[in-house]
Amino acid sequence: MNELISIITPTYNCGKFIAETIESVIDQTYVNWEMIIVDDCSTDNTKEIVESYALRDNRVKYHLLHKNAGAALARTKAMDIASGSYIAFLDSDDIWPKDKLHRQLSFMKQNNYLFTCTAYEQINEQGVALNKVIKTKYKTDYNGVLLSCPVGNSTVMYDVRKLGKFIVPDIRKRNDDALWLQILKKEKYIYGMTDVLMKYRIRNNSISSNKIDLVKYHWYLYRKIEKLSIVRSAAHICYWGIIKTLRIK
Incomplete structure (x- = not known):
């Protein structure tokens, strides 16, 4: 199990959190990954923080967009750059446990699944657990995602060799849901792990709040x-x- 996993991380003004996000990737027990961070023209210190990590670890790759275009285009750009056999998604304020990639890739290989997600827990802006776990379903099809989308963006991984790359629909909010729907037109189900393998940060000024x-x-x-x-x-x-x-x- 040595396939390259490309981690897709669009970011915008996330200097307060992105170091912790990057650290959670660097700490992974699965080491064959590349983290592609596409900056949607941040005006804070995001660029300096990410570049400092990129200098220390060449698996962390920073790309700055020419103009502010939104998370959908930033995510599409990162996917276009990606060279891995698998693509995983991680927002720039969320956190993974250190065995996330290893456990999820094992789950996919053992069951021959091409498209998966996991359960996750919520934390506040300070990283304190809110004692709320968002469960996932064993499997969800296109209609299931349309109805309730039991999919946490930063939990998703898929086999890009089998399913290919996608253009994320250019919509400011819910573009992650729109992407899952695109993938589910090629792969019938997204399969869910019951393991809690992501910490989702609830922010007061979140675009989805x-x-x-x-x-x-x-x-x-x-x-x-x-x-x-x-x-x-x-x-x-x-x-x-x-x-x-x-x-x-």
Whole structure:
């Protein structure tokens, strides 16, 4: 088990957290990886932090976009640069346990799975556990992701040799969901590990923190990108709203 894993990390003004994210990759027990960090023109000290790691470890690779273009284009650029047999995704404020890559790659190989995710736990901005674990499902198909998307972005890994590379749909929010839907048009299921293999940081100013604002992005995803009917799109948004309300309660 020595395949190169390309880790895709778009970033923007994440200097407060990105060092901890990079450290969690460097500490991995699986060592054959490359971490491709694409900076969407940060205005803080993100560039200096990432470049300091890149100088110390040539597996960390920094790429700066020419202009601010959004996470979707940054993620697509990183995937385009990637040269690994597998692609894994890690947002620039999330954290992996040290055996994440080894355990997930073993899970994929043992079961001949091409597209997988894992359970994860939530932490606050200071990295303190919120005692909430987001479970995943054994397997989820296209319709399952449309309805509730039980997939944490920083838990996903897929076999790029078998499934190829993708262009992330250019939508400001929910572009990760849109990417999973693209992949599920080629691979029937995303398989979930019950292992908790990621810490997801809840940030007060997160782009995904405003649930009401997310409705219009779901509508755009369903209607403009996935070309669903008005009735089906409205039904999916209602279902999504109910699921989110129940989770909050």
